[in-house]
Amino acid sequence: MSNFRKLRRNQTQSWSLLIQAGLNITLPSPASICGLCILLLTELVIGRQAHAQTYPAKPIRFILSYPPGGSTDTLGRIVAKVVSDAEGVNVIADNRPGASGSIGTSLCAKSPPDGYTMCMVSPAQTIASRLSANAGYDSLKDLSQVTLVATVPMLLLVHPSLPVKNVGELIALAKRRPGALNYASSGGGASPHLAMELFKQQAGLDITLITYKGAGAQMVDQLAGRVELAFAPAVGVVPFVKEGRLRAIAVSTRDRFPILPDVPAINEAGLKGYDASSWQGVAMPAGVPREIVVRISTDIAKALHTPAMTNRILELGGVAVGNTPDDFSRYWMAESDKWFRVAKTANVTID
Numbered sequence: 001m002s003n004f005r006k007l008r009r010n011q012t013q014s015w016s017l018l019i020q021a022g023l024n025i026t027l028p029s030p031a032s033i034c035g036l037c038i039l040l041l042t043e044l045v046i047g048r049q050a051h052a053q054t055y056p057a058k059p060i061r062f063i064l065s066y067p068p069g070g071s072t073d074t075l076g077r078i079v080a081k082v083v084s085d086a087e088g089v090n091v092i093a094d095n096r097p098g099a100s101g102s103i104g105t106s107l108c109a110k111s112p113p114d115g116y117t118m119c120m121v122s123p124a125q126t127i128a129s130r131l132s133a134n135a136g137y138d139s140l141k142d143l144s145q146v147t148l149v150a151t152v153p154m155l156l157l158v159h160p161s162l163p164v165k166n167v168g169e170l171i172a173l174a175k176r177r178p179g180a181l182n183y184a185s186s187g188g189g190a191s192p193h194l195a196m197e198l199f200k201q202q203a204g205l206d207i208t209l210i211t212y213k214g215a216g217a218q219m220v221d222q223l224a225g226r227v228e229l230a231f232a233p234a235v236g237v238v239p240f241v242k243e244g245r246l247r248a249i250a251v252s253t254r255d256r257f258p259i260l261p262d263v264p265a266i267n268e269a270g271l272k273g274y275d276a277s278s279w280q281g282v283a284m285p286a287g288v289p290r291e292i293v294v295r296i297s298t299d300i301a302k303a304l305h306t307p308a309m310t311n312r313i314l315e316l317g318g319v320a321v322g323n324t325p326d327d328f329s330r331y332w333m334a335e336s337d338k339w340f341r342v343a344k345t346a347n348v349t350i351d
Contacts, residue, residue, distance in 0.1 A: 055115055055292055059090040063119035065104030067097040070186060070215030071152050071235035074316060075280045076120040079149055079300060082309075086299035097214060099135075100187035100350045102128045105283075106136030109143055113287030118146065118296065121283045124189045124350070126336035131189060131343055132350045139336060145328040146282040147297040149304065150318035154195050154231040154252035154278050155241065156266065162228050167250050167269040170229070171203050178206040184222055184230040186215040189350040191278035192231040194339050195252050197346040199231075202271045222246065233278050234259070234317030252276040259314060279335075280318070281328055297325050 062080045066072040077093050084091040096104030101124050108119035121143070128135040137143070156167070164170040174181050185193035188211055200207055210227055212218040219237065221227050223245055231252060238259055241248045250266045251257045254275045266274040282300060284293060301322030303309050313320045323331075342348075 055295075056087050056089045058116060059092055060084075060087070060115075061111075061117045062091050062093050063104045063108045063117065064093055064095045065097060065101035065108075065119060065121075065125070066095070066186070067214035067216055068095055069219075069236065071233040071278070071318070072101075072120050072122060072280060074235050075149055075152075075313070075318065078309075078313070079120070079282060082303040083296060083299055086303070087296075100124045100128070100189040102132070102135045102137075102350060105143075108283065109137035109285055111285050113144075113285045113289075115284065115288050115292035115296070118282055118284045120149075121281050123191050123194065123278060123335055123339050124187070125283075126332055127189065127340045127343055128350055130336070130340050131348060135350065140333070142286050143283040144286050144288050144293050145325055145332050146284055146293055147300050147325065148279060148281045148321040148323050148328045148331055149300065150280055150313050150320050151253075152191075152233040152235055152278040152280060152318045153257045154192060154233050154276060155237060155248040155257075155260075155263070156199075156229070156250040156252065157222065157232055157237065157241070157246045157248055158229045159222060159225045159227075160244070160247055161225050162247075165247070165249060166264075167266055167271065170249060171205065171270060174203075174205045174207055179208055181228050182208040182210050184218045184227040185209060185211050186218050187211065187213070187350075189343060189348050191233065191276075192218075193348065194342050195231040195276035195278070197348065198276050198342050199266070199271070199274065201342070201345060202274055231276070236317065238317045252278075257317075259317065279321075281332075293325050297328075 060083065062076065064073050064076040073095065080091040080093045096107055101122065105119055105121060105125050105128065108117055111117035126139055129137060129139040158164055158170065164173055183196050185196065187193065215232065218230065222230055223240065234257060240246045241260065248260060248263045250269050251260065251263050252266060254265055254267045256263065256265055304320040304322030310320045
């Protein structure tokens with residue numbers, strides 16, 4: 001006997017016992033049961049559609065997981081304005097720095113999946129839980145990727161007092177003085193940190209790490225000459241290079257950066273195949289309705305693809321992207337695998 005027939009027989013026996021007990025109950029027909037199921041399913045679909053149609057009905061919280069002054073904060077506030085203008089609601093930028101972005105990102109991942117919380121993410125967020133059990137979220141499961149906002153070339157910067165003007169001279173100096181040179185990073189596992197570790201691995205160098213709580217604090221000490229070199233996202237530091245306060249000896253991407261066409265790529269300046277682009281994207285908690293994710297992604301991408309916004313981000317030091325959630329998700333996974341390998345080789349932690 002099929003499971004369905006057994007279920008129907010048990011239901012019939014139960015109704016019969018109730019009727020024998022003197023209760024006036026009408027046995028529902030199979031058609032009425034099916035009708036009730038269809039009604040419930042319809043209510044669920046209509047409710048979901050109504051939520052999407054009325055969204056957004058209140059301000060959206062936009063978590064920026066690094067301190068003010070860095071590329072996350074700069075690009076994040078641009079994106080907040082874009083979404084606010086497109087959706088007609090306030091988008092509140094909320095800086096929640098700490099633990100290389102894990103504090104703010106964990107807060108985002110644990111928020112209700114209703115579309116009213118989103119966050120800026122970078123390469124560090126793709127590997128956080130793979131490097132630490134204390135990240136507070138799963139890098140590969142707890143976020144919905146919305147769109148890649150921009151790739152951000154990093155500049156290999158040295159203080160003018162350091163007697164090197166190109167990658168070859170830096171490598172030669174570091175090999176003559178193993179462990180004597182120091183470099184700055186805005187946080188363990190952050191893009192500048194991983195970029196330098198990749199550089200050290202490929203060149204076979206020993207350079208000492210000095211970690212700062214954010215790009216702003218790092219830049220203060222680098223401008224003062226208290227640290228000798230660092231990778232830094234081009235967003236925000238190009239003016240210092242043009243003013244001569246820092247020397248850019250190379251760019252981290254495979255190709256040169258249009259804003260600084262005379263600065264060679266590391267790939268062409270001594271380390272073949274080197275590529276360490278940083279980037280900034282937008283994510284939401286896992287489980288946000290797909291239609292909302294696509295809607296916000298479309299809002300941002302539409303703005304990023306305009307000549308005015310493309311030029312604005314280029315002038316800041318980034319290359320505007322604006323892709324689909326699926327494209328960003330695939331990019332996220334590839335970046336996670338790449339930087340996890342670099343971090344494991346260098347024994348990088350974010351605790």
